[in-house]
Amino acid sequence: MTRPLPQNDSMRRMPLPEIGKTLARLRPSTAQTLHRSGVTLIEALICLVVMSLGVLALMGLQTNLRYNADVARQRAEASRIASQELEKARAFASISGTDSWDAISTRTVSSYELPDNRQNTTYTLVRTVTTPSDGTPRKVITVTVSWADRTAAVPAAGQAQAQNQSIQLQALVAGIDPTLSGQLAVSQISPPSSQRSGRHAAIPSEAKDLGDGRSAFKPFNQGTSVWVFNNTTGTVSSLCSGITTDQAAITTSTVENCQSISGRLVSGSVHFTNVAEPGLSEARDPGQLSRGVRILSADSPLRIASDSGVNVSGNPQCASNSPTSRAGVPAAVRLNDAYLPIQYFCLVVLTDGSSGWGGKLDLVPGNYTGETAEDWTNSGTGSNAYKVCRYTRYTTTNPDFVANIDHPLTYCRTSYAANSTICTNKVTQSLTEQNYLLVKASSTCPTGDSIYNTRQHQPAPQ
Template sequence: MFKHWSKCSSTCVRSCRSGNSSRHFDGGVALIEAMVALLIMAVGMLALAGLHGKLRRGADLSKQRGEAIRLAQREMESLRTYSLLAHPDPANPAAGVLAYTDIETQAPNTNAGDPNSNAVFSLSRVITPWAENQSAQTAVRIRVDWVDRANSAQFVLIDSIISRADPGLSTALTLAPTALTVQGPAGREASIPVSAHDLGNGNSVFVPTRQDTVAWVFNNLSGVIIGKCTVAMGTLATGLSKEDVAACSNNTFGYLLSGFVRFSLTTPPDSSAPGSPAQALDAGLVPSASTPSHECYDDSAEVIASAGTVISYHCAVYPNNSLPRVWSARLNLSGLPLADGDPNQRRICRYSADYDGNGSISNAEHPADYVNVSTALTRQNFLVIKASESCPAGHAVNPAAGYFSNTATVLHQP
């Protein structure tokens, strides 16, 4: 009996020892698995932290690059805002006035950015004459440098060309060429007189003067005179309706020829600021075998009565019936005593110059004789001076000197 118990006990002991060993082995494996998982997670977190740092640096660098480009663009555009070609007195330039000649290479501005920015920007510009046209164009390079968060040097460059264009000519972009049928004041073709009354049906009516009994009907789109009406003396254009001129619309075809006559009876005469009192005169095409049918009116009576100095004239010229509808003739002033060399007599000059620089005087630039005119002509201006004086040479456009119009004149009638 004792022996049997011993055998049993031995068996039980072996069974107990075998069970404990299995449990210890399973616990070790679980610990290793946990450590491996923790290691993988740690590596992932390190990678995520590195990625986060790179994303932050990338966003920071993008912000800095955008600010650098903004600084470079602002500098480039500020150079384009010059208002003079050169300072009248280079030794004492006006404060706050930028001239084209001020566009020069500049030493770096080491604190060009916003003081609240997270980087310090250095801006520099290099100016070189443009190789293809050194006198009229300048090559500009703007560079902005900075150091980013990672202590790496960064920079942006902007290159452009700035042309030497007279700022005074910028307003010319708002003036439509008279040869084009474009809309001007009141949404009409630019040659139609401003005082013409819009009838609301695509036409306008114009009365040259109160002393005459004629009214012209203009097509708003083309500027062509399409009607000639008879009205009571003293009638104003604003007092006429489309019903008033319905019967006389579309009864003719004509082009407007208009301008101003000024007087400078000083010695020497001044074409820039003529201010002598006006004198009675008449405007009309010189009679010849080929002179087109026309009629001209001026407001000299009203101007003289009010002691004015500027007379306006308006002519309706009716071209031939062939295509294209054109006319050729010379416009002269009459009614003034003209005699060469006599100070009590007069000489007539015309404002005329090669305004567009094409080497010739076109019809719109007031030649001595008009040839094949096929559109309205406005601003055909004259200057009356003493017969003993010469027509003033005037000056070209020069905003730096305060000249915003070309006042050159040439002799028209001795």
């Protein structure tokens, strides 16, 4: 045991030899000195290992941060490339021709370069275009942009650089002519903007809302029939007869004893022209055309063809604003020797209310009272022979059998083939914009583009 060091005063009083002996006794042993040096070295080594691991972790973190930042930048560029490709597809100026909707097709760009070539990888763009099988004018566009990041593997055969990153964007591009702002073909009878709040768009805007979820409609406020619509579905739930009250005065009590039916509305307009060969303007929007003929019979402008009616109770109950005499034509129109388009509404009553209906709607020839020279027919080639065209969406695969809303030749049939007479596509909802155009029998039904066209309706094409 080491003796304590003497106090200062004692040290000053001690002789020098004694001081030396005392210091010698206080010096630690060699073993003690070696033991203390070994512990310090191990602690230093442990600290060095811990610091090395921390530095390695920081280096790995920095590498991952750089990689993630690089991939994020590349993904942002790829998203911009894909978005720009979709916008190019949407920016067509016409339906057909150069830079048109028809021209939108599948394409591949194997080496897409950014502006000023500011990129650290190579992008590959693939645009895939598919068309739905139902014939509707729309295209599904899928754009895939792929590239290689820093971890890309060895390129595959024929590939300049391995690609292990990709993004994909998809959009639906409708074939609607930009110059027409989405209008089908002719002036609307009951445009959506004219519909009252809370009512189905097929219900005529003139119909009176009864305030109980129903609307009463007396076509052109004429006759004694009233059709009662369901505001939610747009179907006709009741048919009233013997109603002499004006439509504006009809109340719920007026229609409480009406016949319950399951009915569907078909409405549209009829235009006509005597132009020798109608063209694009007539196909798109005929408006008020040149001198025409008496279009519809006043009492029944349309009928269901007897050989193709499916689930229909008799002929439809129809009404139009077609004048019954020349005196009924507005004076301004008579001065121009032209007629305004005729509007019509038809109620198709179903024999089986649980399903829809099918059949071919044909125009019925009529004449002015006392002006038999104005009679017309849809057969022959005489001066009073006319051809009925219908406005419809165009499809190159099966142009006469489009969707019901797009005005097919015959509702619910899918082709002329004998084995297709079974109704597989019944009309279940009320239809609007089922529009017609009368042209001379020697003329051809005018065509516009892949969206706005007419097709021959009467006589039925063979």
